Amino acid sequence: MQFGTHVLQLDVEAETNHIVTLMRQIIQQDFRRRGAVVGLSGGIDSATVLGLAVRAFGAERVLAVMMPEKASSPVSEAYALQLAAKFGVQAIKEDLTAGLEGLGCYARQDEAVRSVFPDYDPAVDKIKLVLPGDLLERGSLNVYSLSLTGADGVEQRRVLPVAAYLQIVAASNMKQRSRMLMLYYHAEQRNYAVIGTANRNEHAQGFFVKYGDGGADIQPIQHLYKTQIYQLAHYLGVTQEIIARTPTTDTYTAECSQEEFYFRLPFEQMDLIWYGLDHDIPAADVAAALQISPQQVEHVYRDLAQKSRSTEYLRAKPLMVR
Amino acid sequence: MEIKERIREFIVENCLFGDTSVDLTDDTALLDTGIIDSTGVIELVLFISENFGLEVPAEDMLPENFNSIARLHAYLEQRVSVS
Numbered sequence: 491m492q493f494g495t496h497v498l499q500l501d502v503e504a505e506t507n508h509i510v511t512l513m514r515q516i517i518q519q520d521f522r523r524r525g526a527v528v529g530l531s532g533g534i535d536s537a538t539v540l541g542l543a544v545r546a547f548g549a550e551r552v553l554a555v556m557m558p559e560k561a562s563s564p565v566s567e568a569y570a571l572q573l574a575a576k577f578g579v580q581a582i583k584e585d586l587t588a589g590l591e592g593l594g595c596y597a598r599q600d601e602a603v604r605s606v607f608p609d610y611d612p613a614v615d616k617i618k619l620v621l622p623g624d625l626l627e628r629g630s631l632n633v634y635s636l637s638l639t640g641a642d643g644v645e646q647r648r649v650l651p652v653a654a655y656l657q658i659v660a661a662s663n664m665k666q667r668s669r670m671l672m673l674y675y676h677a678e679q680r681n682y683a684v685i686g687t688a689n690r691n692e693h694a695q696g697f698f699v700k701y702g703d704g705g706a707d708i709q710p711i712q713h714l715y716k717t718q719i720y721q722l723a724h725y726l727g728v729t730q731e732i733i734a735r736t737p738t739t740d741t742y743t744a745e746c747s748q749e750e751f752y753f754r755l756p757f758e759q760m761d762l763i764w765y766g767l768d769h770d771i772p773a774a775d776v777a778a779a780l781q782i783s784p785q786q787v788e789h790v791y792r793d794l795a796q797k798s799r800s801t802e803y804l805r806a807k808p809l810m811v812r
Numbered sequence: 813m814e815i816k817e818r819i820r821e822f823i824v825e826n827c828l829f830g831d832t833s834v835d836l837t838d839d840t841a842l843l844d845t846g847i848i849d850s851t852g853v854i855e856l857v858l859f860i861s862e863n864f865g866l867e868v869p870a871e872d873m874l875p876e877n878f879n880s881i882a883r884l885h886a887y888l889e890q891r892v893s894v895s
Contacts, residue, residue: 622870622873628871628874629874629875630870630871630873630874631843631850631853631873631874631875631878632850633850633853633854633857633870633873634850635870649854649857649870649873650854651854651858652851652854652855652858655851655854656851792844792875795844796843796844796846796849796850799846799849800846800849800850
């Protein structure tokens with residue numbers, strides 16, 4: 491059979507049963523925890539994980555924790571609440587804004603932004619980090635620009651110097667790390683485990699924060715491509731609003747899709763190309779399936795390999811030296 | 813010092829932590845071997861700006877310009893001759 495999108499098609503019932511069985515085995519038998527805590531963001535990944543957790547442990551043994559901060563979209567919370575209600579799961583809200591202010595998260599980020607845009611006013615200007623959008627066409631390198639949109643709606647973009655880039659990322663990573671510590675508070679209080687929500691794309695390409703959203707007891711969807719998460723989400727009954735929503739970072743004040751921030755391609759294209767790379771499929775065959783050129787596929791192969799290589803540190807466990 | 817040597821010295825110092833045992837030829841693939849990652853590219857852009865007075869626009873940050881010392885040298889020569 492010709493290479494095509496069918497390679498990513500799951501038997502969703504079998505996959506769900508497989509994951510749920512392993513979740514029960516690992517959490518209950520191996521870890522001796524009595525239930526699960528899921529950080530519910532209002533996005534597709536955590537929604538799918540919540541559905542899996544409910545199937546594994548029952549709604550009464552699952553806690554959903556929403557952890558917005560001042561840059562979060564209000565719609566995220568609304569979608570999360572709607573989903574928790576549908577699944578019959580208790581949902582609690584922990585607003586992290588005050589804690590992040592105490593840690594200096596926003597002040598440190600603002601300082602770095604002002605080193606690039608001296609007139610930046612966080613009260614009115616909206617910012618986001620973006621990568622070039624021409625990966626397919628030109629294979630450009632992963633060099634971040636800072637986008638600032640003023641109150642007048644005019645957007646400016648400047649390539650980020652190293653120091654500003656590192657400081658903005660280090661400051662914003664406090665958000666994911668604060669979420670991890672809050673999840674563990676609720677998990678330990680109930681003798682539950684923390685269920686991670688990283689998918690294959692995020693894990694393998696390094697789109698996660700070490701000891702932040704990467705910090706969990708189990709990662710039940712880490713082996714699945716993003717397009718496969720959508721298949722599971724449909725099967726598990728995730729609400730249509732979440733399924734239809736464009737995946738965002740929900741980290742910076744300007745609306746920013748995950749495609750703009752990191753992946754640089756629509757998931758439908760990226761997953762198939764990635765599958766091709768994972769399975770040594772010739773670029774020409776992948777190109778034919780997507781109706782693009784082999785050179786464009788090679789651009790993505792190179793980008794995926796580069797991201798995977800440069801983020802090995804994020805996936806590494808603490809190494810013992812002796 | 814020749815341009816290529818200045819680039820090589822910068823890469824050895826900043827990306828290889830001073831390790832001179834690495835066989836860094838003019839044609840060594842800097843990106844494909846992981847000697848330079850995306851952070852290294854931005855550092856190189858700053859180095860070029862400070863040492864050669866050239867601002868590298870975002871649209872020129874391509875593998876064909878950055879993947880080896882020889883390519884970087886060719887890019888710089890081309891930019892200098894244009895400007």
